[in-house]
Amino acid sequence: MKYESQKVAKLYFTAAIGLFVGQILFGLILGAQYVMGDFLFPEIPFNVARMVHTNLLIVWLLFGFMGAAYYLVPEEAETELFAPWLAKLMFWIFLAAGAATILGYLLVPYATLAELTMNDLLPTMGREFLEQPTITKIGIVIVALAFLFNIGMTILKGRKTVVNLVLLMGLTGLAVFFLFSFFNPVNLVMDKYYWWWVVHLWVEGVWELILGAILAFILIKTTGVDREVIEKWLYIIIAMTLITGIVGTGHHYYWIGTPEFWQWWGSIFSAMEPIPFFMMTVYAFNMVNKRRRNHPNKAAVLWALGTAVMAFLGAGVWGFLHTLAPVNYYTHGTQITAAHGHMAFYGAYVMIVLAMISYSMPMMRGREACNSARAQSMEMWSFWLMTISIVFITLFLTGAGILQVYLQRFSDNPMPFMVVQDKIALFYWLREITGFVFLLGLGLYIASFFVGKNEPEATVELAK
Amino acid sequence: MAQAFTKAMARNIFYGGTVFFFLLFLALTFQTHSAWPDRDNRQAINDTVALGKKVWEDNDCIGCHTLLGEGAYFAPELGNVYKRFGSTDAIKAFISSRPKEGIPGRRSMPQFNLSDEELTAIAEFLKYVSGINTANWPPTNQG
Numbered sequence: 001m002k003y004e005s006q007k008v009a010k011l012y013f014t015a016a017i018g019l020f021v022g023q024i025l026f027g028l029i030l031g032a033q034y035v036m037g038d039f040l041f042p043e044i045p046f047n048v049a050r051m052v053h054t055n056l057l058i059v060w061l062l063f064g065f066m067g068a069a070y071y072l073v074p075e076e077a078e079t080e081l082f083a084p085w086l087a088k089l090m091f092w093i094f095l096a097a098g099a100a101t102i103l104g105y106l107l108v109p110y111a112t113l114a115e116l117t118m119n120d121l122l123p124t125m126g127r128e129f130l131e132q133p134t135i136t137k138i139g140i141v142i143v144a145l146a147f148l149f150n151i152g153m154t155i156l157k158g159r160k161t162v163v164n165l166v167l168l169m170g171l172t173g174l175a176v177f178f179l180f181s182f183f184n185p186v187n188l189v190m191d192k193y194y195w196w197w198v199v200h201l202w203v204e205g206v207w208e209l210i211l212g213a214i215l216a217f218i219l220i221k222t223t224g225v226d227r228e229v230i231e232k233w234l235y236i237i238i239a240m241t242l243i244t245g246i247v248g249t250g251h252h253y254y255w256i257g258t259p260e261f262w263q264w265w266g267s268i269f270s271a272m273e274p275i276p277f278f279m280m281t282v283y284a285f286n287m288v289n290k291r292r293r294n295h296p297n298k299a300a301v302l303w304a305l306g307t308a309v310m311a312f313l314g315a316g317v318w319g320f321l322h323t324l325a326p327v328n329y330y331t332h333g334t335q336i337t338a339a340h341g342h343m344a345f346y347g348a349y350v351m352i353v354l355a356m357i358s359y360s361m362p363m364m365r366g367r368e369a370c371n372s373a374r375a376q377s378m379e380m381w382s383f384w385l386m387t388i389s390i391v392f393i394t395l396f397l398t399g400a401g402i403l404q405v406y407l408q409r410f411s412d413n414p415m416p417f418m419v420v421q422d423k424i425a426l427f428y429w430l431r432e433i434t435g436f437v438f439l440l441g442l443g444l445y446i447a448s449f450f451v452g453k454n455e456p457e458a459t460v461e462l463a464k
Numbered sequence: 465m466a467q468a469f470t471k472a473m474a475r476n477i478f479y480g481g482t483v484f485f486f487l488l489f490l491a492l493t494f495q496t497h498s499a500w501p502d503r504d505n506r507q508a509i510n511d512t513v514a515l516g517k518k519v520w521e522d523n524d525c526i527g528c529h530t531l532l533g534e535g536a537y538f539a540p541e542l543g544n545v546y547k548r549f550g551s552t553d554a555i556k557a558f559i560s561s562r563p564k565e566g567i568p569g570r571r572s573m574p575q576f577n578l579s580d581e582e583l584t585a586i587a588e589f590l591k592y593v594s595g596i597n598t599a600n601w602p603p604t605n606q607g
Contacts, residue, residue, distance in 0.1 A: 037570040042566055045574050047524045119522070126526065127521065162471075232470070235474035242481060254601070257504045259495070329603060333534060333535070410603070415606065
């Protein structure tokens, strides 16, 4: 850590991990409700638990992205953060707004929350992932603007690097496309069309710029490979991301009242969306193999390689599995989608945030470069537990999805939805059990922050 | 990558590609807008349907159900529920008859205590949705 102001990232990362725990606990509640329909009913109905689960994910990833930006932007720009106080202030505002929103979901019926927050003035609530009250959405925009201002000013006054530039473009895109969440016409088809401009253009567009920039930063730091080489890879990866991903939005426009030509555009372009993820895997392993030094933080390197592989599997392979229109005709809106969603989010975004935390947190907590060998070893155990769990959760949901598609949509005598759900319950049980293994991994991950604190830092020799 | 391929070339592909394909996306969006009047069942939209969409959103129905395949996968698809149930009355009867305390051991829709006006509105909204041209999706009546 070269600049004192980078330390604000610690606040953001701590909150991110805390909210991550909440996300997983609610995930376990949801998984239980899949197999025990009346679990916690009517106190916490499924839809409430689900919005807590998904919103916590989004919020903690945003905390993670902001923390990552506050850490890496000053280091790249070779200057202190423009306004550390603003970063701290926005942290508390964002945390308070997030907590109030989650409590709102849990404490009052959603319709009451809509009424209390005067949703009728500018109705934006009640759409998947955008359930936040309008006032919260406005708060998110304010926090995002203050954040971009802070980051932007830091970049302006310092050294301009490709990593910073790409990160700034990604974060700006994030803020800009979020504005479509305020557009909610009565015409459902139009509503859905532009809803994807937030959701798809986030996760299969600008967020990948953020992912690319953070990964590039970690690789530069841990491998010592020439910045020029890494920046060239970064440009070509994000070029492929946006070239395929923007028109690839069309894979959401097959069956929602949009014209049929989208079946061609969406299929062809989204079939190419795995390419940048594949390139990312090749690049990450290449850079590590060509390393000019052995960084003692083995855990951070493991997360960085892990994110490249798992993003390719989750977003690339599992996305391709159901992206072609003739396949999607049968799989659209089934557990196949859920399977893809879980591995893609974990692989691309959870792991990159954890990689950044793994790289930076030891230094913000007073270490020279990394944690003790014991702490790292525990962290790497948590890596494998969580990663293998998500692989199995994805496989079980894929099994459930294949059966669901067959029984409900493909066989000679299609069965009703609820009948099918009963028949595939075994897979939901397996998923839920695997969820507890994931929680165990997360527990180990948190424990790794508290073990080996008094032991010396791992060195390259010891870590080998 | 070969040395002949420079960072500047990679950068130009990024900027050029992004701008080109975003413009293409906007052109396709424009095309989509002009195709909608024949597909999106807009002629069925009235004040009741608008209220129905508000009821749909205010109760976060999408948190359990899918609508045209989008949403949560915990409860049945509702884009075609009007066709599956056959009438708005059947939809209203189903929603208003949900037991307050649920069904032991099973998934159950909450009792939302909707007024008659709201019940009619949500049913009319679902009827409007069923009239959207979805390129023949879902494959079967079961959703």
